[in-house]
Amino acid sequence: MKILVCVxxxxxxxxxxxxxxxxxxxxxxxxxxxxxxxxxxxALEEAILxxxxxxxxxxxxxxxxxxxxAAVVKxxxxxxxxxxxxxxxxxSGYCPPAVTARLIAEHAGANAxxxxxxxxxSEDCMQGLTGPMIAAxxxxxxxxxxxxxxxxxxxxxxxxxxxYDGGSSETAVISLPAVLTIQSGINRPRYPSxxxxxxxxxxxILTVSASVPGNSTETESILSIDHAHKSQAGVFIQGTxxxxxxxxxxxxxxxxxx
Amino acid sequence: xxxLIVADAADNRLLQPYxxxxxxxxxxxxxxxxxxxxxxxxTDVSEEAERAASNTGCEVIGLQSEHLRYHNPEAxxxxxPLLAEExxxxxxxxxxxxxxxxVAAATAVRLxxxxxxxxxxxxxxxxxxxxxxxxxxxxxxxxxxPCTGRKVLTMLPGAFPGHEHTGSGGSCTVRDIEADTSSYSxxxxxxxxxxxxxxxxxxxxxxxxxxxxxxxxIRILQEFARxxxxxxxxxxxxxxxxxxxxxxxxxxxxxKTVAPGLYVACGISGSQQHISxxxxxxxxxxxxxxPDASIFSxxxxxxxxxxxxxxxxxxEKYHKNCKSDKKH
Numbered sequence: 001m002k003i004l005v006c007v008x009x010x011x012x013x014x015x016x017x018x019x020x021x022x023x024x025x026x027x028x029x030x031x032x033x034x035x036x037x038x039x040x041x042x043a044l045e046e047a048i049l050x051x052x053x054x055x056x057x058x059x060x061x062x063x064x065x066x067x068x069x070a071a072v073v074k075x076x077x078x079x080x081x082x083x084x085x086x087x088x089x090x091x092s093g094y095c096p097p098a099v100t101a102r103l104i105a106e107h108a109g110a111n112a113x114x115x116x117x118x119x120x121x122s123e124d125c126m127q128g129l130t131g132p133m134i135a136a137x138x139x140x141x142x143x144x145x146x147x148x149x150x151x152x153x154x155x156x157x158x159x160x161x162x163x164y165d166g167g168s169s170e171t172a173v174i175s176l177p178a179v180l181t182i183q184s185g186i187n188r189p190r191y192p193s194x195x196x197x198x199x200x201x202x203x204x205i206l207t208v209s210a211s212v213p214g215n216s217t218e219t220e221s222i223l224s225i226d227h228a229h230k231s232q233a234g235v236f237i238q239g240t241x242x243x244x245x246x247x248x249x250x251x252x253x254x255x256x257x258x
Numbered sequence: 259x260x261x262l263i264v265a266d267a268a269d270n271r272l273l274q275p276y277x278x279x280x281x282x283x284x285x286x287x288x289x290x291x292x293x294x295x296x297x298x299x300x301t302d303v304s305e306e307a308e309r310a311a312s313n314t315g316c317e318v319i320g321l322q323s324e325h326l327r328y329h330n331p332e333a334x335x336x337x338x339p340l341l342a343e344e345x346x347x348x349x350x351x352x353x354x355x356x357x358x359x360x361v362a363a364a365t366a367v368r369l370x371x372x373x374x375x376x377x378x379x380x381x382x383x384x385x386x387x388x389x390x391x392x393x394x395x396x397x398x399x400x401x402x403x404p405c406t407g408r409k410v411l412t413m414l415p416g417a418f419p420g421h422e423h424t425g426s427g428g429s430c431t432v433r434d435i436e437a438d439t440s441s442y443s444x445x446x447x448x449x450x451x452x453x454x455x456x457x458x459x460x461x462x463x464x465x466x467x468x469x470x471x472x473x474x475x476i477r478i479l480q481e482f483a484r485x486x487x488x489x490x491x492x493x494x495x496x497x498x499x500x501x502x503x504x505x506x507x508x509x510x511x512x513x514k515t516v517a518p519g520l521y522v523a524c525g526i527s528g529s530q531q532h533i534s535x536x537x538x539x540x541x542x543x544x545x546x547x548x549p550d551a552s553i554f555s556x557x558x559x560x561x562x563x564x565x566x567x568x569x570x571x572x573x574e575k576y577h578k579n580c581k582s583d584k585k586h
Contacts, residue, residue: 026398132362228399229399233558235558236560249575
């Protein structure tokens with residue numbers, strides 16, 4: 001089986017976020033740390049688990065992003081992916097899912113993958129669109145928010161369990177080739193192994209410059225971004241930890257919780 | 259300017275937040291004379307279609323097929339773009355959910371339309387309608403401007419009020435659909451697994467987020483929970499993904515929605531997914547080491563502290579105060 005895993009590099013959400021001068025994206029300061037989007041880690045691990053159970057399977061990892069995004073392709077190799085592809089864009093700002101999806105579909109279409117995995121959404125933009133858009137562009141079916149997958153009743157199918165909102169889930173049979181978007185908790189992503197880290201050091205990543213087929217007009221653009229409006233209603237309890245603790249107990253007592 | 263609402267349904271009944279979608283559609287239509295179409299799927303939809311037409315005033319289209327008993331995203335990917343074109347709809351509106359985002363994504367690709375998910379509000383920029391949503395775990399809001407003739411939107415549940423229809427009923431039609439399940443077939447559905455009813459019954463929920471750091475620190479929250487009567491421990495998704503607490507404890511969009519008298523969020527950053535599951539709580543207190551955590555924007559009381567040192571301090575003071583009260 002030939003598997004493609006889509007991984008995205010995102011700013012570490014624990015880093016403080018500053019908005020750039022024209023308010024069109026966050027500004028990339030030197031302090032900003034980047035890493036692989038958490039949901040994509042689960043997708044990559046799932047691909048490697050499939051490879052371990054199905055000899056002859058290969059796992060390719062692809063990212064769409066600026067030069068610094070090569071780091072998540074390298075990380076994918078360190079975690080065990082066989083090959084890495086970096087579709088390099090000029091933009092370090094917001095890339096609409098439709099554009100990312102077209103670039104990945106272009107690569108995937110030329111390389112006949114049986115299975116394409118992606119995180120259910122990205123940790124930064126949380127749209128949940130890129131995976132389903134890739135499927136639509138390739139005219140293949142898509143299962144979203146997968147929390148378990150296994151070979152299906154017939155060859156060339158998978159049985160998937162999809163977790164929906166409110167804690168309900170649905171089981172489905174999907175035919176290959178297909179896109180699966182992966183929900184967190186499906187597995188426990190492994191740490192890079194020493195042998196893979198060494199291999200990744202010298203392994204070449206296929207670097208492709210972005211060329212969107214047809215007209216590359218964006219479907220939507222960012223007008224402006226801003227820090228979320230902080231509600232006026234909340235009270236920040238002040239003072240030393242000791243004073244805050246006393247104040248908290250007072251609040252709880254006054255509201256008859258204790 | 260016409261609008262197509264694609265509502266979710268189960269067992270031939272419309273699912274909320276379909277009335278909120280009607281409100282959104284009316285806002286998009288503004289004063290123009292466009293029509294609002296509302297479609298939904300099922301195996302036997304005529305009764306529900308009639309009911310929906312009379313209580314929304316929309317032109318309701320029931321999509322009927324044996325193969326639409328359950329979610330069939332592959333079939334909807336074919337049907338919805340065709341309906342949007344047939345009825346010349348500028349906007350296609352769906353509720354924000356994992357299933358609907360699949361349908362939205364494929365519809366946008368097929369129609370070469372823009373696609374914006376989890377819309378929280380609208381605003382005007384000259385002639386254009388601009389859509390607002392959150393990114394970076396709710397820390398940043400972004401205004402998006404669609405650049406295409408057609409627009410596909412998914413609406414964040416709870417962001418728009420439910421529509422109260424007072425006028426005359428709309429029309430309704432039932433269409434028998436050619437759908438198949440050859441590439442994707444739902445074989446079963448299950449509602450929430452025997453979840454801990456303790457979350458539903460609790461007056462006080464002490465909830466663990468990534469900030470607890472490691473599984474061993476859960477006991478700090480358990481000790482804290484003991485000072486309240488009728489309390490239970492909840493969790494954000496990432497705590498469950500890490501196996502620190504079972505998924506039956508998860509509060510949020512893919513877990514439980516709770517509304518206790520008191521919700522104490524400990525080390526929870528406050529993603530949209532989590533907040534939507536607890537914002538109905540009567541009193542919300544949040545403890546987080548990050549002063550910019552989004553959870554603070556929905557909290558009544560905010561404490562910027564490291565919970566692993568702060569909560570034990572609170573527990574210690576509580577017991578000390580109890581002892582000194584007893585002396586009196």
